[in-house]
Amino acid sequence: MYTESDTSTDQRQPVVLVTPAPVTHRTAEENLGLGYLAAVLRRAGYSVVVLDGWLAGSPADALADQIVAADPMMIGFACYRSNMGSALTTADMVRCRLPGVPIVAGGFGPSFHAEEFLAAGFDVVVRGEGERTIIELAERYRTGTPTLSGITGISFRAGGSAGFVHNPARTAITDLDALPMPARDTLDLTMARASLVHVQSSRGCQASCTFCSIVAFERLAGRGPTWRQRSIRGFVDELEHLHSLGVRHVKVIDDSLIEPPRDAAWCAELADELRARGVSMWLRGSIRADRATPAVLTGLARAGFWSFSCGIENFAPTALRRMAKRADPEANFAALAEFRRLGLYAQAGHILFDHATTIEELEINWAAMVAHDWTVSKGIFTEMYAATGTNYTRRLDRDGLLTPSTQTPGTAGLGNHAYPITDPAVNTVYTALKHWQRSHSRLYDRTIDPLSAPKAISPVHRDIFGQLSIELRRADLDFFRAVLDLAAGGATAGEAVEFTDNRIATTAAFYHRVAARTDAAYQMAGLHYDGQDNPFLC
Ligand code: SF4
Secondary structure, three states, rough: OOOOOOOOOOOOOEEEEEEEEOOOOOOOOHHHHHHHHHHHHHHOOOOEEEEHHHHHHHOOHHHHHHOOOOOOOOOEEOHHHHHHHHHHHHHHHHOOOOOOOOEEEEEEHHHHHHHHHHHHHOOOOOOOOOOHHHHHHHHHHOOOOOOOOHHHHOEEOOOOOOOOOEOOOOOOOOOOHHHOOOOOOOHHHHHHHHHEEEEEEEEEOOOOOOOHEEEHHOOOOOOOOOEEEEEHHHHHHHHHHHHHHOOOEEEEEOOOOOOOOOOOOHHHHHHHHHOOOOOOEEEEEOHHHHHHOOHHHHHHHOEEEEEEEOOOOOOOOOHHHHHHOOHHHHHHHHHHHHHHHHEEEEEEOOOOEEEOOOHHHHHHHHHHHHHHHOOOOOOOOEOOOOOOOOOHHHHHHHHHOOEEOOOOOOOOOEEEOOOOOOOOOHHHHHHHHHHHHHHHHHHHHHHHHHHOOOOOOOOOHEEEEEEHHHHHHHHHHHHHHHHHHHHHHHHHHHHHHHHHHHHHHOHHHHHHHHHHHHHHHHHHOOOOOOOOOHHHHO
């Protein structure tokens, strides 16, 4: 363990930045956060080694060996909810072999669970954005300055029995153009996996949905703006640079691509700038339904966007109000109509169940889903995720509805929480759909992954996966209808499970056929699926 009185480190030793593989049903994606941290450290004169255990497929012991071999002066772990367990394991393996080297954790997981990470042995936790914090930390460790006080946005263990120290929050970075372009140490790994190369043009979101960890993360920085943007020039400079490296498939990982002052004119200007520079790429982004106007989507389609994830969440006005969504059902319908008109893929985020879902809401959703069965979705069962730090979780806690959950393997109980479904008829539908989803989730994940964690594949191959996705969706919606009818007849949750088992048996041949066609599509597209079973369905 590093202590505040340790002396300075060797300047030639690198900072090692590492992200361990998560427990997930998804395939590996680039960690742009590490790229930004590496870039700011190098600009400040530090040597940096980037190790991405997910992209490289490295287990914890191999990752630990690589960290030790790099002989670091400081180790920074990028953590989120589903890689918390492997981060803790890897850090444990490293600590005993590199005594005295400070081990720092940052990202969403540590930001909301600082004390758990410190108690597990991390020396420092970075809360919120890390680019400025990591420079100050590296400087302290390099010079041997014997105190961590004065570095905003960190938590650490104090000596003796003083417990944990939480320094004041750090304000958010407002000038994103002042950041260097992210380092691309893992570009080859990313492209070898046919994963999309990640780029960021803005951070945060101006909405405030009750369940959203992005909003909670932005608020860690206090009262500053919750959405910040890069200029078109800076954004296109980076796309042009990537284009010169042979990159043609990009995911713009913004939480919310379009927020004021961005508007239709901004989208048109982006398209014009890309065209003027000869940068032609397939782009994927995330957009709020209430921002997805015809003019905005037309401009973005011209810029190269072929696919969006869009948090539709629900079609019932009462459910949308509980979530504090800015979009009403009409905005959701209008956005979906525009995606359809322009031939854009739409991965429609959905939250079918929360603690207060009613049968009327489920009926509204069933009808709207049938009308939009072409949207990309990994199965019919979805539920509100109660993450630490969100308004939703606070409200459940206040109402006495919250119970800590240990359902998700590898997280040691960190992160998610359980709550009851209040209406018994809704609980019958919930039980049946979850049981159904468990039975098919492996196939859903494999079939739909090339569209939902999009892969660098041709439009022809996309459409093959898209067709399979629609066939699975239609089968889901037939089952959903049957379960709604069952619940209307007064069936219990236990009877719903029995009904579901029968349905799984009688439809098995259909799913075998889809699985065989999915295998063939993977071969044709040259893809490999290596996700695990969905940990959220335990
Ligand atoms: S629109 Fe999306 S990113 Fe914005 S607050 Fe809602 S869920 Fe979060």
